[in-house]
Amino acid sequence: MGLVTLFLLVMVMMALSSGGEPRPSVPNGAVLVLEPAGMIVEQVEYQDPIEAAFEAEFNRRPPQTSIHDITRALKLAKDDNRIAAIALITDSLGPIGPSHLHTIAKSLRDFKESGKKIYALSTAYSQAGYLLAAEADKVYMNPAGNVFLNGYGFYPTYFKSMLDKLEANVNVFRVGTYKSAVEPFIRDDMSPAAKEANLAFLGGLWDQYETSVVEARGLEAGALTNNINSLPDRLREAEGNFAKLAQNGGLVDELAPRTVWRQALKEEFGDNPGGGNTFKQIHYQTYLAAKPQKHRGPSEIAVITAQGQIVMGDGPITVSAAETLVGYIRNARNNPDTAAIVLRVNSPGGSAFASELIRQELVAAQEQGLKVIASMGPVAASGGYWISATADEIWAAPSTITGSIGIFGVIPTFENTLAKIGVHTDGVGTTEMAGAFSTARPLSDMTKDVIQQSIENGYSQFLSLVSEGRNMSVEDVDKIAQGRVWIGATAKDLGLVDHLGGFEDAVAAAASAAGVEDYDVVFYRDQPSKWDQMIADILNSSVGSSFKSDAPSGLSPVMQTAMKLKGEAELLLNFNDPMGSYALCLLCKVE
DSSP states (O other), rough: OOOOHHHHHHHHHHHHEEEEEEEEOOOEEEEEEEEOOOOESOOOOOOOHHHHHHEEEOOOOTEEEEEHHHHHHEEEEEEEEEEEEEEEOOOOOOOOOOOHHHHHHHHHHHHTTOOEEEEEOOSSSSOOOOHHHTSSSSSEEEETTBBBOOOOOOOOOOOHHHHHHOOOEEEEEOTTTTTTHHHHHHSSOOOHHHHHHHHHHHHHHHHHHHHHHHHHOOOOHHHHHHHHHHHHHHHHHTTTOOHHHHHTTTTTTTEOOOOHHHHHHHHHOEEEETTTSSEEEEEHHHHHHHSOOOOOOSEEEEEEEEEEEEEEOOTTTTTTEEEHHHHHHHHHTTOOTTTEEEEEEEOOOHHHHHHHHHHHHHHHHHHHHHHEEEEEEEEEHHHHHHTTTTTSSSEOTTTTTTEHHHHEEEEEEEEEHHHHHHHOOOOSSSTTTTTTTTTTTTOHHHHHHHHHHHHHHHHHHHHHHHHHHHTOOOOHHHHTTTTOOHHHHHHHHHHHHHHHHHHHHHHHHHHHHHTTEEEEEEEEEOOOOOOHHHHHHHTSSEEEEEHHHOOOOOHHHHHHHHHHHHHHHHHTTTTOOOOEEEOTTTTTTOO
């Protein structure tokens, strides 16, 4: 018998003998600990439970946190008399899109309307973490910590010269003045048009960030930008001490180690009944487990999540796989309880073919009488906009990155590279197009003509879809398309978006459009097997807690860089469109 099998048998026997785990209880007067870990996503990827139990020890993959878990916990805690305050800790916060960031900040502001206080307790604050901390009534920071704000920037890598040295021929096909996804292949710098467009949307995002912080902290307008641009002089005044710099700038209220703020919260809220020499508290995930969702009615609002790059075929929740999403949409529209569909999008796009397959299935739902409401998260650009274009309504956050309406194709050929090492290709074919797409041979003029026509047709189709869905002329759509990226607030002014609002606003709009008041919100996604769920439940219980690794969940800077490179490599590997046409925004990831 293998060790893993023996381990599982022992755990199952222990679970059975324990008689099941009771639902967690919420102490009266508890502080809700909001400590989001890792990347903030729409839906958390299901993992093998054994791998998940021990992955921290091997630092295999970064953790994930659902944005919907965070907002639900804050909404419930606002009106729960057992919750006395919030302790916000952002030390483990990973990558997060601007709209998710502002969504959490808004939920924190809503919580404070109850009169309960929020305490920010992190050792240091990233730019993302500080936007949340700014909403706190009191911001603590370790005297050795810092608040490092640097604004938003986008500096992609260009490798035309490298390709020239390899003597690779990069054949680029695109439509759109601002479709800069192909620039790294054909330039060594950012084009003036791309700089203009990128600075515009990044400036809009930074304005939203700065406005949120200065209003929350009572600072003068433009204070963050002024402080960043005068950083050397201000740091010199603080004697090189970043913590003192943050306090001088009004970003932090008190510099104190953990022992100090932990004691302060103990004195205000009492000792934790579970021990640990800390204040009375409950983690927000435990709190959610103690607060089961209530059944609201016979009708359902089906939520279809398009997260990650749009690709052909089936796939996990980390990508928007066409066949997987089409299956979810079909199940939703064939479910007699479904009153409406909310398409929740956090995707930079990808395969144009896959995007169209997803959109067609949404149209099928509309044709049978279901309203489809698109709700845009951090990114809904290129293919992400394509699948949203013909929805009955489009909702976006002011900081959503959207637009990027354009098409491109890139086909590198390496005949000169191979020739340098003595490798050549030759042969015959029955037509002019035989072997036309071999990367070991140059593309013929005929092949280039065919591809360019296909790309232009794809762009024309994209414009027509947007024209139809947004009730605009094709000419007017073309003026604001051209591959240009917009933030949600600007997209609303341009007519690309109907309403500004978050996920809950879109769900309410879907219910209103369907004419229902009592409904459940149902997320369509993959489900773990019963066996995996049982093992996961055991590992998450007190029975399995002793088997888990105590290694820290945060990723080292080296691992963060490695994961970023891995993600970029996976992006290229996901180029599987059968027509070689992509509606993809490579510059839409802003953190």
